[in-house]
Amino acid sequence: MNFADLGLSDxxxxxxxxxxYTQPTAIQAAAIPSVLMMRDLIGIAQTGTGKTASFVLPMIDILAHGRSRARMPRSLILEPTRxxxxxxxxxxxKYGKNHKLSMALLIGGVQMGDQVKALEKGVDVLIATPGRLMDLFGRGKIxxxxxxxxVIDEADRMLDMGFIPDIEEICTxxxxxxxxxxxxxxMPxxxxxxxxxFLSNPKTIEVARPASTNANITQALVPTTTRGKRDVLTTLLGQDEVANAIIFCNRKTTVRDLNKALRQSGFRSGEIHGDMEQPQRIAELDLFKSGAINILVASDVAARGLDIKGVSHVFxxxxxxxxxxxxxxxxxxxRAGATGTAYTLITAEDAENIENIEKxxxxxxxRLEVAPAGRAPRRETGREDTREDRPARPRRGSAARSEAPAAPTEAAAAPVETSTDAPRADRARRDDRAPRPDRDARAPRDERSQRPDRAARPARDDRPRRAPDIDAPDDGGWNGPVPSFLNQKLGA
Incomplete structure (x- = not known):
């Protein structure tokens, strides 16, 4: 089958x-005749199967008859992203160059004045994102x-981005x-x-099982760690068969950091994410399409639905x-019958996500095991390293003297002179002594005086006696019983 068999104009x-293009894809061959017959249609097709042309081509022939009026577009195409x-x-x-059809693009990040001027002239085709369309409608400009x-395109992505309430209001x-x-x-x-x-007796066309992946894409999961991701990615990007690639990240900050790291490593990379202004995003896409850069780091929202020919790899x-x-x-x-490769870098935390994807x-x-090339294995901590793995550090002072060549064996038994600067070994022996008993556990003073080691010591009567713990009160020579308040004070 070729396009001439679908009923399109010359x-x-x-x-x-x-x-x-000479032959239509499966979704194009099934959808174009039904659209030309003015039927409502539900098209379920995996991305990259040419579904955009399946509604653009018949719309051009349908809109070729008639004329537009100011601020009243004849057709509307809703897209989730700019x-x-x-x-x-x-x-x-591209396809309507032989037809005199007017078109307007309503997207965010572009000045509204030019868009309003185009609407005032009247357009046959209005392509818009839901947010900008609702904004202009609320201003009375459309x-x-x-x-x-x-046309509601990428409906499942509209659902993910929270646009379904806006679409319902637009349909009313x-x-x-x-x-x-x-x-x-x-089709959730x-x-x-x-x-x-909102569809009346639609014809459902399903060219592939929902959520199935393209058989032309070779897929692989690459186990790694969070710290080792960049090294593994660099290894994969260094393969000869990687002509160009799109790298997807979950967060915008990761997109910026990864692109910076790739550039520092010598790769020709660019980035596209939601925080960029529309002119910046278009400029990055143009650089990627022209080959000025061959790696595009992107977030999901920014790269959803990108139709770029010849992308060899997705990471x-x-x-x-x-x-x-x-x-x-x-x-x-x-895409379009070509082959491709998709690598997914996974860590232990991704087990549940991968299980859901495979389901x-x-x-x-x-799974594909990839070892980072040209790098020594990363040591997690220094605890397992031996001293031989580390460069020797110069010693100073007594530590340097202790590393001098050892004396002959006969000299080892020679007595060592005692000095205030005791060698480390002597200090270590002193530190090995049994710990002193707790002061609170000591025996009473009079009991300690009877211990054998104390008894062996010579008496020192000339040694001054220890002063009492507290000052003794002046009792005036009293020989009677000690009053109770003095007993408490003296601890008797």
């Missing part, structure tokens, strides 16, 4: 042929009553007799509920938290 066929919306706009420009065709403002197309890689219950509510620097994200991430490679995709992902 002008559109020439544009497709100029773009280098990057994916921009790529859909590129598809319209009317949706003339919209004949609605559109004409009820419109044509609605919904595309998604997976909330998306099924959305389709049941999950962080294992994705949601199983669906794994399918979308690795789908950046192996969702219905396959066991093989």
């Amino acid at each position: 002008e559109l066929l020439r544009a497709v042929e100029t773009s280098g 990057e994916l919306a921009a790529q859909v706009a590129e598809n319209f420009e 009317l949706l009553t003339g919209c004949e065709l609605l 403002k559109l004409p009820k007799n419109r044509q609605t197309l919904l595309f998604s890689a997976t 219950p909330p998306i099924k509920k959305l389709a049941d509510r 999950n620097y962080d294992a994705p938290w949601h199983p669906d994200d794994y399918v979308h991430r690795i789908g950046r490679t192996g 969702l995709t219905g396959q066991s992902i093989p």
Whole structure:
């Protein structure tokens, strides 16, 4: 089957042929005829199967008949991210170059004034993210009553990003007799509920099992540690077959830090994440597409739906938290029939996430042991190291003298003169003496005087007597009983 068998116009066929495509993909072959017949459609297809062209191509032929009116777009395409919306706009420009169709792109990060001017002239195709569309609608800059065709793309990602309430509100403002197309890689219950509510007798096209991964992608899990991730990644990136790659991280801070580390290591890398302004993100994508950089470090939100030809490898620097994200991430490679490779770096903490991914995709992902090349094994602590592993440190003072060559064996028995600076061995022997008994456990004074070691000592009558612990009271020569208050004071 070729595109001419799908019922597309000659002008559109020439544009497709100029773009280098001759045969439609499975989702295109199944969806395009139904869309041309003005039927509602649910398309379930894994990412990278060409589903964007499956609605862009028939829309161009449908919208070729008619004219637009000011602030009333004739069709609306909802996308979850700015990057994916921009790529859909590129598809319209590429395939619609032989048609006189007007188009507007409503995305965040771009000045609103130019977008409002385009709407005032009237557009045939409006491509928008839900947030910017609701903003302009609330300002009264756009009317949706003339919209004949609605496309909800990446519906499962819309769900993850919390856009479903906005989509429901947008659908209520559109004409009820419109044509609605919904595309998604997976079909969770909330998306099924959305389709049941806003689609009329839709035709369901499923070209692959939900959440299945592309058979053209070689997958592997690479066990490592948190500290060893960068070394393992550097080893994998150094392989000859890595022409270009997208590296996914779970956090924006990780994206920035990893890109900085890769650049310091000599790699031609760039980054894309949600904190960047739209012009910066577009510039980074252009550098990657042109080959000026061959490594793109990205977050999930920024790279969702990126359609870049010829990506040879995908690296999950962080294992994705949601199983669906794994399918979308690795789908950046192996597109349009090409082959690709996807590595996922995992630690012990990722066991549950990997289990959920394998359960969702219905396959066991093989493990691959990778040893960092060109680096000595990292020592966790110095406790297990021997002294020979460490460079010798110069000794000073008496410690240096103690390391002098030992005397002959006969001299070892010679008496050692006693000095105030006792050798370490003598001090050690003194330290080995039995500890002194606790003062509170000593025998009374008169009992200690009868001990054998005390008795052997010569008497020292000339030694001054120890003063009493307290001053004796002046009793005035009293020979009678000691008063009770004196007994308490004297401890009697």
